[in-house]
Amino acid sequence: MPQQHRAKLTRRAILAAAAEEFDLIGYEAATLSSVLRRSGITKGAFYFHFTAKEAVAEALAQQYLLNLTAMRQRWSGRSLDPLSTLVGLTSEAARRLERDVVLRAGMLLACNRIGAESDGWYEAICELVLKATEAGQLRPGVDPAEAARVLYAALVGAHTVGDEPEGLVDRFEEIWRVVLAGVARDGWRADAELTGRP
Amino acid sequence: MPQQHRAKLTRRAILAAAAEEFDLIGYEAATLSSVLRRSGITKGAFYFHFTAKEAVAEALAQQYLLNLTAMRQRWSGRSLDPLSTLVGLTSEAARRLERDVVLRAGMLLACNRIGAESDGWYEAICELVLKATEAGQLRPGVDPAEAARVLYAALVGAHTVGDEPEGLVDRFEEIWRVVLAGVARDGWRADAELTGRP
Structure with missing residues (x-):
């Protein structure tokens, strides 16, 4: 169904343009006009998908939360040990946040909307660190x-x-190195593969 | 000179009221009227000291930076080893930020104005960690x-x-415990006195 397909592409183009605009000048400063200008999409086409800038932000935040849930499920499905799962999960998130402006904008919007502690990260970390203790990894x-x-x-x-999203993967890796040196049992170290490095 | 003294008290009352207002509803949302209402000070008296809300923010940020410099100088003057100096300095800062709304507002304003990395903390930490390496503490x-x-x-x-400033001292202490476990030589530990605990 080419029409449905086109509608999907339009929606995606709006989300991408809004994410870039929010990333560049911030959500508050961005206007509907600036988003439309960037996307090259008409007002009419925009209103077919969204009621206002706020609705786009809502969609970006939702998409981020869904992505995060999917990432968590994928990593727990791999039946790795808890620490490897946690390092792998955060490393994948850093890699994707570095590259993907839509995810990055969604994260910021989700955090501002629901409070930094409730996007699921804190719970995920607590759960896996607790499992790591039970598994004798700490x-x-x-x-x-x-x-x-x-x-x-x-x-x-x-x-x-x-300030820049570039370098997030490196900053996360440093954190793992320093923190795990203090809390993980000697001899434990995540597979290079898990940190997303070739 | 009682008049000069009164002027000093008025200025301090304005700074305190503005800090409380910024802390409570944020700098952007706070207005000059809301600051005046909270301080109980007249517009005339306000304009004797400041030109606008922005000038109060500037003064709060400046005061924070001066405080930070003084704290750093005091701690380096104690000729403790570098790690103890760093733990002591950050613990004192946490304790004061927890209690002192004027300092807290100043920090936020300073960070937003000059970028989070240039209020001097990053440089202070780098310098003391480097000295700790040279002193064989890492x-x-x-x-x-x-x-x-x-x-x-x-x-x-x-x-x-x-979300709350309460608990900052505890959160800083946890960080020291976990990070130092990974980076400091075995046997090193800050004097309980240094962390500000009795």
């Missing part, structure tokens, strides 16, 4: 809740301190 | 620049992830 004496909070703060901070 | 093989970046990300993240 050093004796390490408090899993504390380790999860520090990891989460560092990963959130890595987004904040770098 | 484990062999630890890259000081990497350790400093991760620490900085975690400390910045600790501000972001907690």
